[in-house]
Amino acid sequence: MQIKWLEDFIMLAQERSFTRAAELRHVTHPAFGRRIRALEAWTGTPLVTPGSSPVRLTPAGEAFLETCGLMTRTLAQSHEELQTIAGLQAQTITLATGRTLARTIVADWLLRLGPLLQTSPLTVYTRTLHETVAMLEQDEIHFSLIYHHPAIAVRLDARQFSHVHIASDRLVPVSRANAAGQALHSFAAPGSVPYLAYPHRMALGRLVEDHLSQNPDAPRLQRILECDSADAQYEYVHKGLGVAWLPWSMAHADCKARRLALAGSRNMEVRFDVRMYRPKRRLTFAAEEFWRRVTQR
Numbered sequence: 016m017q018i019k020w021l022e023d024f025i026m027l028a029q030e031r032s033f034t035r036a037a038e039l040r041h042v043t044h045p046a047f048g049r050r051i052r053a054l055e056a057w058t059g060t061p062l063v064t065p066g067s068s069p070v071r072l073t074p075a076g077e078a079f080l081e082t083c084g085l086m087t088r089t090l091a092q093s094h095e096e097l098q099t100i101a102g103l104q105a106q107t108i109t110l111a112t113g114r115t116l117a118r119t120i121v122a123d124w125l126l127r128l129g130p131l132l133q134t135s136p137l138t139v140y141t142r143t144l145h146e147t148v149a150m151l152e153q154d155e156i157h158f159s160l161i162y163h164h165p166a167i168a169v170r171l172d173a174r175q176f177s178h179v180h181i182a183s184d185r186l187v188p189v190s191r192a193n194a195a196g197q198a199l200h201s202f203a204a205p206g207s208v209p210y211l212a213y214p215h216r217m218a219l220g221r222l223v224e225d226h227l228s229q230n231p232d233a234p235r236l237q238r239i240l241e242c243d244s245a246d247a248q249y250e251y252v253h254k255g256l257g258v259a260w261l262p263w264s265m266a267h268a269d270c271k272a273r274r275l276a277l278a279g280s281r282n283m284e285v286r287f288d289v290r291m292y293r294p295k296r297r298l299t300f301a302a303e304e305f306w307r308r309v310t311q312r
Contacts, residue, residue, distance in 0.1 A: 018090065019063055020054040021083040024062065028080050031069035031101065103140050108305045111140040111147040112160035113218060113243040119264045120160065120289060124309055131308065135301035142244065144169065144218040160237060162218045162307040164287040166225035171292055175185050178292045179310045185263050186222060186285040188278040191255040196273040202234035202283065209257030210236035219245060223260045226285045234279060260285065262292060 026037040037047035055062050062076035062127055072080065112121060117139055125132070142150065151159040160181065161169065178197040200208050204301075207264050213220030220243075227233045239257055242248055248259040249266070258278045269275040293306060 016054070016057045017049070018087070020050050020057070021087055024054055024076075025080065025083050025087065027051060027063070027070060028072060028076075031071075033070065044078050098218050099114075099300060106301050108135055108137045108299075108302050109140070109156040110137060110157075110158045111142050111150045111156045113144065113147070113162070114141045114151050115219065115262060115265070116160050116162075116289065117141050118246060119262060128305070128308060131301070131304060135305070139306070143216055145185045145216075148292075151294070154294070157293060157298055158306070159292045160285050161290060161292065162289045164222055164255070164285075167218050167221050175295060176292050177295050178290045180288055181309070182264075182289040184287060184289065186219065186226075186260040186287070187263050187266060188258050188260050188283050189252055189275045190258045190278040191252055192273050192276040196276060198258075198276040198278045199255050200278055202258075202279040207235040208278065209239045211251050211257045211259035212238050213245075213248070213260075214241055214242045214243050217243055219262075222285050222287060226283075230282065232282055234283070250259040 023040055025035070026040055027033065030036045030039065033051075034044055037044045040047060042050070051063065058079060060075045061073050062079055064071040064073055075085070107121060110121070111263075117143045121139060125137075138146060140150065140156065144167060146163055147159045148171065163169075178229070188202070190200040193199050202208060207306070213223065215224060227236075233287055236258075240251065242251070244263065245261060249261060251257070252259050252261070252275060253269075263284075270277065291309070297303070298306070
């Protein structure tokens with residue numbers, strides 16, 4: 016069954032004439048007649064009373080006319096809705112990243128992307144490193160913003176994807192500061208230090224675990240909590256619960272204000288880069304403009 020057959024039948028019911036309906040549908044009289052017969056064959060019953068002039072519909076035809084009207088209106092409405100969705104999708108920019116990067120780097124971007132976002136909204140998905148890369152490979156997003164370090168290196172096909180260096184940062188072990196501005200929990204103090212850890216599935220967790228496993232000066236840590244949110248860890252550190260490795264971009268203002276303090280020396284820091292990946296193929300105009308603005312130096 017073809018949609019045009021329904022439209023033909025509606026026109027025939029309106030005009031009550033095969034000749035006039037064929038003219039309005041811009042087909043020849045014989046072709047129009049064949050289409051009505053094909054529709055009757057599909058329904059399995061006569062829709063038009065044979066030999067009637069003006070054309071009369073059979074009882075089945077009258078009942079089917081209502082169905083035709085409902086179906087064509089519904090399809091027309093769906094077509095308009097899909098066109099609207101397609102237009103919005105063409106304008107929307109999609110990015111997947113981790114929660115910490117969404118809070119730091121992406122938040123900084125939003126301040127200077129105001130005019131672009133007025134016409135091309137940005138959708139940010141916060142996912143694990145593995146999920147973020149998978150979304151890019153499966154063509155679900157335009158861009159992936161991820162950490163880069165030998166311990167968590169991702170493997171994206173260089174023939175299909177390119178990347179640009181966005182920033183460099185470092186994870187630093189921080190503690191709440193005491194009244195003197197020194198770390199409440201310090202690696203220099205005797206005994207074990209309460210440790211606020213990230214789970215291994217998180218990129219930050221693997222960075223810290225890899226660093227500690229290879230560092231001969233690693234402190235004695237008592238793992239008292241595990242949490243997959245750097246924002247939550249930030250709050251736990253402020254409450255004096257223990258030491259957590261936080262991105263310097265997140266902790267530096269508090270360290271400068273002496274609300275937080277470094278718990279260890281520089282050899283306890285983990286340096287890493289932030290990269291943004293994209294397909295090499297041409298993206299939408301909005302996505303290409305986003306790439307141009309965030310990567311320009």
